[in-house]
Structures are given as structure tokens and as C-alpha cells.
Amino acid sequence: MSDRQLTMSRAMVDAIAHEMREDEEVFVMGEDVADYEGIFDSTTGLREEFGYDRVMDTPISETAFIGAGVGAAQAGMRPIVELMFTDFFGVAMDQIYNNMAKNTYMSDGNVSVPMTLMTAVGGTYNDAAQHSQTLYGTFAHLPGMKVVVPSTAYDAKGLMHKAIRDDDPVVYMFHKRLMGLGWMPAPDGPKTAVPADDYTIPFGSADVKREGADVTVVTLGLHVHRALEAAEELAGDVDVEVIDLRTLVPLDTETVVESVRKTGNLVVVDEDYRSYGVTGEITARVAESALDDLSGVERVALPDVPIPYARPLENEVLPEAQDVIDAVRSLSP
Structure with a gap:
């Protein structure tokens, strides 16, 4: 394995950038993902390399941009859509639960939704009841979505590669405290050696x-x-x-x-x-x-x-x- 030590946020970006270089249909959109580079450093450096056409800041309307992601995925693209806090899923529940999760089934397999919904979870930094939930079970409960939860940088990269390449919708849930942010120190453990080459971690493998x-x-x-x-x-x-x-x-x-x-x-x-x-x-x-x-x-x-x-x-x-x-x-x- 490489001696390169990465935080979880850098490992995620490493995987996203690789997939964007390999496939022009991969793009990122969400609130503050371009100029601000993600409030949890989840898109750092992507706008500089790929430009505003492929790293797009959106209005504060989860309903609109998650719905746009579903449409883009059904049209053959591979969007990575960031829902800044998982708590915000409520305003886009129809797009997530009734479109992203169900459209492949309801179309009898005539459309696929190869979309990655990337979202931050968890508390520990006093952001109150609407910004601190985890809600893994909420997404796992409804059929049609794969649900991914990395705990280390090595896993974060491998699972991100797998998520972007998957032909089904994937909800990629990262804990804020694990990202390696200067203002929110991570515990010992999530920063690991991460290979520079791409690799995948299979879903359903503990x-x-x-x-x-x-x-x-x-x-x-x-x-x-x-x-x-x-x-x-x-x-x-x-x-x-x-x-x-x-x-x-x-x-x-x-x-x-x-x-x-x-x-x-x-x-x-x-x-x-x-x-x-x-x-x-x-x-x-x-x-x-x-x-x-x-x-x-x-x-x-x-x-x-x-x-x-x-x-x-x-x-x-x-x-x-x-x-x-x-x-x-x-x-x-």
C-alpha cells in the first residue's frame, strides 16, 4: 500500500477527481461545492481543475437540484449531488424516495439512475436538531437505494469509486467529524494510507x-x-x-x-x-x-x-x- 496519508475528505476528492478525468459524464453539483469547495472539504480543488460546467454551485433548493440530478442520471450522466446536511432531505423527499429510488423499478428497467447522493451526517459540534442527525436507517429503510458509510480514508476512496461507477442510486453518507477539518478535529484513525491508483471496495462487505x-x-x-x-x-x-x-x-x-x-x-x-x-x-x-x-x-x-x-x-x-x-x-x- 502507498505511504501517502490522506484525510477522509482528501481521499473522497481523490476518487471523485479520478472518475471525472476518466468519464466526461461525471459531474458535481450542490450548495457551495464550487467556489467554497464544500463546507466539509468534500470538493476541494475540483472547480479549479474541471471548471464551473462540471462543478456547479446551485441555488438553495434541494428539491430542484436533486431532481435535476435524477434527470441527468436517467439521461446517461453520472451526477454526484451533495446534500449539504442529511437533515435537509425532508424538502427533497419526493425526489429522493419517489424518483431516485423508484424510477428504475417503475420504468420496468427502461431507465437507470446512476447517481451518487453525497451527504454529511452526525453531531458532536453543537449545530442543533436540524443539522446534527445521522439518519442512516431512514435511507436504508426504503428499497431502491444503496447506502454507504465510510469510517476511514482508505474505505472512503474505495467506496466512492464504487458508488460513482454503480448503475443504481447510492447514498454516500460521511460523518463530519471524520473528514479531517481544522475546525473539527477527527479522532485517531480515519486518516490512513491511501493508494494513488484507483480501487473499489465491494458493497455488502463488512x-x-x-x-x-x-x-x-x-x-x-x-x-x-x-x-x-x-x-x-x-x-x-x-x-x-x-x-x-x-x-x-x-x-x-x-x-x-x-x-x-x-x-x-x-x-x-x-x-x-x-x-x-x-x-x-x-x-x-x-x-x-x-x-x-x-x-x-x-x-x-x-x-x-x-x-x-x-x-x-x-x-x-x-x-x-x-x-x-x-x-x-x-x-x-
């Missing part, structure tokens, strides 16, 4: 980030790093296996079940809401496939409340490494 024998911790995005921190803290007392799902749709149930058959204990960690979300889905799938091997389950997730603006209150509701430690210890002999 990654065992740390092997263990006593408890399986399943998570994604930022909380991969929270889980690894917890596992290190617990080392010597409890041997924790950490699984990074990487994609929710498709979901690698097999890797999770195989791990639980070995450890007998499951902790699912997510920054999305507890009810009707990822923690419940993973738990149900394990119960369906490996109930006889399962001794205990704990779920660590956001309580079903709007995310507070005040820092002490936000810190209270967002899962941290200590919450993972407590959940693991509750299952340990």
Missing part, C-alpha cells in the same frame, strides 16, 4: 477492524473509532471484536453472524436513533440466524429526542466510548 473472542461490537462511521477506543480500554479484561459495516444496503449479515457465533455476545453501536433503526435491524438479523449462539445483546444509540444545541446536553445524548465500555461490561462474566 470489515473486521479488530478481532476478539468475547464480545462482538457492530457499528459504522464515527463509532467505529469509538468502539476501537473502547476495545483498547477493555483489553486484558474483555477481548472485543469490532466490525465496521461500511455499507448498510447491501448489508453483510454473514460477517456479523459468524462473529456472534464465535463470541456469543452482541453490542450494536449507532449514532442514529434507537427506535426502528440500525441497532434493531442488526439485532433482529442475528436473532433470526444465530439465536442459539447468542447469550446477550446491548444496543447503544441516540435516544429518541431531537439533538440538543447546548453542548452539555448534546454530549449527554450522543454515544461515546464510555457508553460502549459500559455495554460490553454488562455482557461480560
Whole structure:
């Protein structure tokens, strides 16, 4: 592997720029993606290389520009459309849920929608209830969209290459805290060695980030790093296996079940809401496939409340490494 160390934002841009050089039908549009280069550095340098015709700032109308992305994709282009905050999906729900996700099915396969909807998720920097949600489960719940959630720069690049080349719509959800921004420091871990050459990571392939024998911790995005921190803290007392799902749709149930058959204990960690979300889905799938091997389950997730603006209150509701430690210890002999 290359010795080149990249932040997650730079790795994403690396993949996008490569795909734009290789295919003139690939373009980027969204709010503040050109001159400002993305508020989370998700498009840095693209406008300078490719110009305004292929890196387009849009009006503040998610309904309009996501709808335009769907139309462009159906016409044979491969748009990368940035929804600045995933919370804003509500104003473009019809374009996402009823057009982007369903048009291939409703046209009997006569049109495809090779579109990447790139969006920022997560809290931890006090931006209140309308700018801090994660909402993985919301997008994963409705058929027709693939859902991607990288946790490292290496994965971010490989998953972005795969997303842009995919003939189906892909929702690419990156956590703000992992991007490597100067004003929002990332935890240790997301900045990794990233090859200069292009490569893809297959959808539906989870990654065992740390092997263990006593408890399986399943998570994604930022909380991969929270889980690894917890596992290190617990080392010597409890041997924790950490699984990074990487994609929710498709979901690698097999890797999770195989791990639980070995450890007998499951902790699912997510920054999305507890009810009707990822923690419940993973738990149900394990119960369906490996109930006889399962001794205990704990779920660590956001309580079903709007995310507070005040820092002490936000810190209270967002899962941290200590919450993972407590959940693991509750299952340990």
C-alpha cells in the first residue's frame, strides 16, 4: 500500500477527481461545492481543475437540484449531488424516495439512475436538531437505494469509486467529524494510507477492524473509532471484536453472524436513533440466524429526542466510548 496519508475528505476528492478525468459524464453539483469547495472539504480543488460546467454551485433548493440530478442520471450522466446536511432531505423527499429510488423499478428497467447522493451526517459540534442527525436507517429503510458509510480514508476512496461507477442510486453518507477539518478535529484513525491508483471496495462487505473472542461490537462511521477506543480500554479484561459495516444496503449479515457465533455476545453501536433503526435491524438479523449462539445483546444509540444545541446536553445524548465500555461490561462474566 502507498505511504501517502490522506484525510477522509482528501481521499473522497481523490476518487471523485479520478472518475471525472476518466468519464466526461461525471459531474458535481450542490450548495457551495464550487467556489467554497464544500463546507466539509468534500470538493476541494475540483472547480479549479474541471471548471464551473462540471462543478456547479446551485441555488438553495434541494428539491430542484436533486431532481435535476435524477434527470441527468436517467439521461446517461453520472451526477454526484451533495446534500449539504442529511437533515435537509425532508424538502427533497419526493425526489429522493419517489424518483431516485423508484424510477428504475417503475420504468420496468427502461431507465437507470446512476447517481451518487453525497451527504454529511452526525453531531458532536453543537449545530442543533436540524443539522446534527445521522439518519442512516431512514435511507436504508426504503428499497431502491444503496447506502454507504465510510469510517476511514482508505474505505472512503474505495467506496466512492464504487458508488460513482454503480448503475443504481447510492447514498454516500460521511460523518463530519471524520473528514479531517481544522475546525473539527477527527479522532485517531480515519486518516490512513491511501493508494494513488484507483480501487473499489465491494458493497455488502463488512470489515473486521479488530478481532476478539468475547464480545462482538457492530457499528459504522464515527463509532467505529469509538468502539476501537473502547476495545483498547477493555483489553486484558474483555477481548472485543469490532466490525465496521461500511455499507448498510447491501448489508453483510454473514460477517456479523459468524462473529456472534464465535463470541456469543452482541453490542450494536449507532449514532442514529434507537427506535426502528440500525441497532434493531442488526439485532433482529442475528436473532433470526444465530439465536442459539447468542447469550446477550446491548444496543447503544441516540435516544429518541431531537439533538440538543447546548453542548452539555448534546454530549449527554450522543454515544461515546464510555457508553460502549459500559455495554460490553454488562455482557461480560
